[in-house]
Amino acid sequence: MNIATLLQMAAEAFPERGAFKCGDDEFTFGELWNAALIAAMRFQSSQCQHVAYLGEASPAVPIALFGAALAEMPFVPLNYRLSDGDLESLASRISPALMVTDRRLDFQVDGLALVGIKELLAAGAAETLEVPLDPEALAVQLFTSGTTGAPKAALLRHSHLFSYIISSVEFMSAGEDEAQLTSVPPYHIAGISAILSSVYAGRRVVQLPNFNAQAWLRLVLDEAITSAFVVPTMLARILSEIDAGASADCPALRAIAYGGGKMPVPVIEHALEVFPNVEFTNAYGLTETSSTVCLLGPEEHRQASASDDPQVRGRLGSVGRPLPSIEIEIRDQAGRPLGPNMSGEVYVRGPQVSGEYREKRLVDDDDDDGWFATRDAGMIDEGGYLYLSGRADDVIVRGGENVSPGEVEDVLLVHPSVSDVAVVGVPSKEWGEAIGAAVVLEDGVAGDEDALRAHVKARLRSSKVPEYIRFVRELPYTETGKLLRRLVKADFQ
Amino acid sequence: MSQYRPGTRLYSAVCAAEVMVIKCAAAGEVACGGHPMSTAPVADKSGLDAALAEGVLMGKRYTDEADSVELLCVKPGRGSLSFAGEALKEKATKKLPSSD
Numbered sequence: 001m002n003i004a005t006l007l008q009m010a011a012e013a014f015p016e017r018g019a020f021k022c023g024d025d026e027f028t029f030g031e032l033w034n035a036a037l038i039a040a041m042r043f044q045s046s047q048c049q050h051v052a053y054l055g056e057a058s059p060a061v062p063i064a065l066f067g068a069a070l071a072e073m074p075f076v077p078l079n080y081r082l083s084d085g086d087l088e089s090l091a092s093r094i095s096p097a098l099m100v101t102d103r104r105l106d107f108q109v110d111g112l113a114l115v116g117i118k119e120l121l122a123a124g125a126a127e128t129l130e131v132p133l134d135p136e137a138l139a140v141q142l143f144t145s146g147t148t149g150a151p152k153a154a155l156l157r158h159s160h161l162f163s164y165i166i167s168s169v170e171f172m173s174a175g176e177d178e179a180q181l182t183s184v185p186p187y188h189i190a191g192i193s194a195i196l197s198s199v200y201a202g203r204r205v206v207q208l209p210n211f212n213a214q215a216w217l218r219l220v221l222d223e224a225i226t227s228a229f230v231v232p233t234m235l236a237r238i239l240s241e242i243d244a245g246a247s248a249d250c251p252a253l254r255a256i257a258y259g260g261g262k263m264p265v266p267v268i269e270h271a272l273e274v275f276p277n278v279e280f281t282n283a284y285g286l287t288e289t290s291s292t293v294c295l296l297g298p299e300e301h302r303q304a305s306a307s308d309d310p311q312v313r314g315r316l317g318s319v320g321r322p323l324p325s326i327e328i329e330i331r332d333q334a335g336r337p338l339g340p341n342m343s344g345e346v347y348v349r350g351p352q353v354s355g356e357y358r359e360k361r362l363v364d365d366d367d368d369d370g371w372f373a374t375r376d377a378g379m380i381d382e383g384g385y386l387y388l389s390g391r392a393d394d395v396i397v398r399g400g401e402n403v404s405p406g407e408v409e410d411v412l413l414v415h416p417s418v419s420d421v422a423v424v425g426v427p428s429k430e431w432g433e434a435i436g437a438a439v440v441l442e443d444g445v446a447g448d449e450d451a452l453r454a455h456v457k458a459r460l461r462s463s464k465v466p467e468y469i470r471f472v473r474e475l476p477y478t479e480t481g482k483l484l485r486r487l488v489k490a491d492f493q
Numbered sequence: 494m495s496q497y498r499p500g501t502r503l504y505s506a507v508c509a510a511e512v513m514v515i516k517c518a519a520a521g522e523v524a525c526g527g528h529p530m531s532t533a534p535v536a537d538k539s540g541l542d543a544a545l546a547e548g549v550l551m552g553k554r555y556t557d558e559a560d561s562v563e564l565l566c567v568k569p570g571r572g573s574l575s576f577a578g579e580a581l582k583e584k585a586t587k588k589l590p591s592s593d
């Protein structure tokens with residue numbers, strides 16, 4: 001069981017079909033397989049133990065990913081926005097390694113060899129290689145963004161990624177006209193799963209290395225894009241671009257999937273209006289679960305947005321129901337399973353769940369039957385829909401009462417003066433933690449603390465009304481749209 | 494009889510079919526077209542039982558009634574798959590919207 005088999009199957013079934021395009025670089029499935037074989041031979045003869053990739057999206061990413069799989073070496077995509085200092089420390093953790101990059105590094109690490117990105121794209125003759133069989137071999141190692149300390153190295157084995165793909169994607173199910181636009185960076189799990197899913201579905205991928213809304217809309221039109229994956233901040237920017245006058249006319253576009261962070265309900269509601277003919281899918285997943293574990297599908301989006309029933313309508317704020325191969329439980333702090341509509345921590349189990357770091361294995365097969373504690377807080381309703389309310393570590397404990405930031409944020413976000421908001425715990429002598437809200441106002445609106453408090457008080461218990469409100473120009477996000485709550489918190493102290 | 498390890502690739506003795514073991518939780522033999530499948534490619538393919546020639550389709554998963562074994566077809570062929578004497582069925586899958 002090896003992810004290279006996924007590409008081998010696609011290349012055997014449809015060798016001539018377009019597989020990847022980025023700018024002027026284009027590869028069919030047959031060419032991609034050939035390039036992966038050549039890369040594998042190069043990796044094997046290098047005496048290295050890891051294949052790293054440092055750069056923007058390019059067809060060299062799938063080539064290096066599948067080439068590393070064929071050479072049975074872990075593929076380690078690195079964040080190209082990191083400083084040389086940070087990269088040096090990551091490189092020393094994976095050496096001896098071959099790094100595919102065009103960047104000039106101002107450091108040297110023993111055992112680190114460099115290969116240019118263009119070299120992987122060059123045509124050539126490949127010898128056949130047997131695809132390795134060991135399902136336990138490491139396929140991908142992703143460094144976490146390190147928002148809480150030094151980056152951790154999350155490990156995904158071939159069995160995890162392979163199981164995810166064959167249980168969630170139908171082989172060669174994409175039509176010849178289908179084209180997927182991906183704009184997530186290669187070092188993000190969504191960047192990896194986008195490659196694997198599209199290859200197995202036989203769907204052509206168009207890569208947009210540096211997301212901006214204008215370029216995204218232009219590519220959707222020029223390349224007759226039929227589907228796309230975006231993180232919530234990207235969707236919000238695309239909608240702003242359209243609100244500012246850009247055309248929303250994308251005749252070929254049929255589907256947009258989104259995930260990677262919390263989608264504000266007003267944004268998805270607006271998106272459904274702007275793109276009435278597009279099917280929306282919300283995907284919830286983590287690096288440690290090989291991407292998606294829960295889905296809110298197009299039909300559920302339609303039902304929710306058309307419904308007057310608050311519970312059905314509220315599903316636009318849910319991440320949907322688990323994939324058929326996945327089990328989800330909500331547990332309390334003692335690890336006991338909780339019933340419907342009770343908030344706790346989200347636990348996940350299934351063949352795609354790794355929960356493993358180079359430093360530590362979080363899933364204990366012997367003691368805990370493969371359940372992984374996600375550290376996400378949430379609840380499941382009677383219909384089986386999962387609602388997330390932030391990270392379990394972000395829960396504010398105010399005078400012994402648990403307040404989830406997401407609940408307060410959702411209420412503030414629907415206030416007409418609020419464009420974006422982050423709610424955090426602020427140290428308090430009286431309560432242990434008090435509630436602080438950092439609010440970004442809509443353009444040209446004056447902030448009114450009392451009005452916002454009254455708005456929350458009318459909808460939630462008074463203990464959930466923010467004691468502290470700060471008006472800020474913007475909130476700190478990572479480039480993939482993850483809110484850096486730690487920085488918001490620091491501003492209140 | 495020992496169990497197959499996940500990841501094992503099996504080759505038909507009677508047709509072009511190749512399958513990969515995804516899951517195997519019981520002892521038994523995987524056969525194609527009435528003949529045991531082998532862990533190495535078979536040069537001389539013959540003896541397909543005409544009664545066991547429904548075929549295996551590329552990219553489809555096959556399981557037994559008890560769900561103790563699951564095979565993925567990585568190369569199509571003409572024979573029918575069986576495990577421990579029981580004919581395997583194509584696994585019913587729910588079509589999911591693309592989420593990546």
